[in-house]
Amino acid sequence: MSTPRIERLKADLFKDKREISLERALLYTESHKQTEGQHTLVRRALATAHILDNVAISIRSDELIAGNRTVKPRAGIMSPEMDPYWLDKELDIFDTRPQDQFHISEEDKKIYREELLPYWTKRSMKDFINSQFPEEIKAATAQKIFSVNQTDKGQGHIIIDFERLLGNGLGALLDELKDHSVKNPDNAFFSAVVILLEASIRHIRRYETLAREMAKTCGDDGRAKELLQIAALSAKIATEKPEDFFEAIQLFWYMNVILQYESNASSLSLGRFDQYMLPFYRASVAKGESPEALKEYLESLWVKTNDVVLLRSTGSAKFFAGFPTGYTILLGGLTANGRSAVNELSTLCLDAYQSIRLPQPNLGVRVNELIDREFLRKTAETVRMGTGIPQIFNDEVVVPAFLNRGVSLEDARDYSVVGCVELSIPGKTYGLHDIAMFNLLKVMELVLDRNKDNTEVTFEQLLSEIRQDIRHYVKLMAEGSNICDIGHRDWAPVPLLSSFISDCIDNGKDITYGGARYNFSGVQGIGIANLSDSLASLKAFVFDEKRATFKEFIEVLESNFEGEKGEQIRARLMNRYDKYGNDIDGVDTYGSDILRFYCKEVEQYANPRGGIFTPGSYTVSAHVPLGAVVGATPDGRHSGDQLADGGLSPMVGKDQKGPTAVLKSVSKLDNYLLSNGSLLNVKFTPSTLEGEQGLNKLADFLRAFMKLKLQHIQFNVLNADTLREAQQRPEDFAGLVVRVAGYSAFFVELSKEIQDDIIRRTAHEL
């Protein structure tokens, strides 16, 4: 149970409707207008510094940890320098759009249209990207064969080196950077970092001042004392390195907020919190701090991570429903020398989650052969609560997957996750993990259509053409991604963030210029379940059983099964042929072969930062919009229907042999190649997991998952009836957290479509 303070903090967060704050956009623009002619890096730094010095700040009642990105809780902020156009288009629908609603005042709309839009028109990153995309790429993205992402906001999807921040303190880091800057006076990156570290220190001192003023006037001795503590703490850590848990967390949170101003980006993730925070936690314990106080402080932080939400476009919100910001944390795992890294803070992080049950931070647990049984049980116990947290990652696959990408053994053992399920090496990687998505099912559709009048067509020929098309479009996707990559370099470098990524300081380069040690571009192959099912059905129906000619069959698909025998054919396709997810080699092999082919194509391409492309397979919530652009398919799916969720999950309702069979099917994919991450949703109902025995069986199930060399699994332990009730009476279920994909969200804040999808996913009840 949480303390009353935590309950109040939680309630305050969700009291009012979310709003949009123009502050960041206005301050950024104000500065930008005055820095014409200077180096991009310096202009960017000055604009961010201008925000840090002038943005309104607040300490909300009851808060123990200071630092709010916006004065009002959970407000969205804008970055018109990236793409001012979608913001303009949506100004009038933010309040009412189906997913991720925000309120914006008429006055602010006017300011946006009269001040911001005119300035950024023709000056934004979007303009650059549009002007650079060749027609062929534009055509392919219009056909939704692939999409290039992050063309309208910051990249994010990165974990800074928190040890560098906490181990040195801002003062020492500033001295170090000044030294570099003096020695390299022409290096704009060093100059920019110095500007930003100085601004960060000033920003933290603003909180010190605010806290002292509030203490004078608050009229409550208890609260005044707390505010003075915040002031003292802020004064110290503005420059000095933290020495205990409270100081470390406060500095940590300030820096997270500051980085949000630099790039309004999704998923500046938190990495291995239980590792880098451990020395500070132990220092506080050694000083005699009570476990209750430390837990309350940790819970305060957990609540705070729900305050930062991302304002997405309607299109983007379909793909990433529920505005996750991706304060993702992985617990446990391995130490640099390969031992179990589980410690007392790992357990406390799960305990704090069990008390507050909010979707952020998005906790995950790394499992491996060496995991402590008690911690595995604690993990299973948390999973069993049914909120989808924690998600589970498998060291036995991910570490070798990184080795295969040229990452050192020690770095590979240190992996964590950004955003939802994207695998990254903390503090050393700029991975552009979500730069593109590739719709494998759409490619199949194109190939089938193209061959409609080919009377000689064979199944093998179709397979071969699917491969050729994948090869062709992967090339275009890489090209498009690289244009976007350069756009971010020239419009949105992130010098402050970069100063916390190895080896940017050594290289004297921003991450967008290739300063990081590891430089990937991650691209997701989507639709493998529907593709496997479709190929198996097509082969059986047309080529083996010869129930129709290929042309007749394509006509049935074109008619969306509406013709005379349409429904019978659809029934047969749905029910009489093997489906992925049931541990049947024949059908599973189609998917694994093609996904492998996709991966091997992707990994051949290089990006402008000197890194390679890496494949992943997760949809987040993109299975709905990606399905909307694919016509009826040979697996019996109607035109426009969603694809299988997750990335690697079987098609909805098609996994009929239970979760062990699902895991076996997924294990046949070459999961080592999916080094950008993959996603498997499995839904359990509580009755299968009751009691001590149920807990141990779930823990054993996780061990089996590990041995099968799957990369990722997450659970929703809910029954469909609970969710239908929540749809009927959303007001009674305001706090109900469900797993959408790589993250959890409030069920009642999701669109009806996504809600229905969650309800439909097979419940494995026996």
Added chain:
Amino acid sequence: MTSFAERPMSSKPNDCLEGGGDGAAPSTGRVFNIQRYSLNDGEGIRTVVFLKGCPLSCPWCSNPESRSSKPQVIRRETKCIHCEVCSWDVAECPSGALELVGTDMTMDELLKEIEKDDVFYRSSGGGVTLSGGEVLTQARFAIELLKRLKRLGYNTAIETTGHGNTALLMEMGKYCDEVLYDLKIMDPETAKKTTGINLQRSLDNFRGLIAQGTHVVPRIPLIPGYTMHAANIQAILDYLSEFDLKEVHLLPFHQFGANKYETFEMEYELKDVPVPTDNEVEAIKALVEARGYKVNVGG
């Protein structure tokens, strides 16, 4: 309308009830379901193999499709899309509404299916449970299967009423880590009349298994109006008192099998019988625990 018809194929020769224990194992077993990821029929994560055929006719049976030894074709109304003319051919039915209940599988085919969850058995200490029907109707095949499963190092269990050939059951017991043994109605006349069981034989077999060192777990189905009354429960507990057993399973009546009777157009006497309340189950649990047993409700 839902219909079913017995397939015009020869019925499989059963291990007859009174026959000896020295016949050769048949090359195939007749299976009507293989349930993976089963959590409630023994240790760990298990696969339950349901063998077809049962000599009893318990009115509460939740697997009525298991009774006949013959394969049967059924039509599931909920799946049927009502083609203009029904082919009555399982292979041609587009929706899968026509279904063949009872498939003959060779030992190798069956093992291949079972071994698919090997990693789950090994991670959880689980294994395979043979259920039915009555496993004794295919005793020789079951014995051979259990031997093979033990060879692979799996935990093995059977569910039985003990109504069958004694020598075969004793042999089967040797390859079981656990025998889940149903004790139902303890009055021989009522038992015979209601379920068709030869109670004396069943009880003798129970004793025999324990005598030879097989780990036996008694299971009491709690069926209102049939087994779930004080005198019957007392009679079971009195009978058990001569053995040194640690654990008893209680299986409260449920209605999950009700719609199967409709599908099979079979008479279902317990259609309107309410499931036992939690209090009723708790009371019986207390009664059993008072005799020193660990009680597991739901098996």
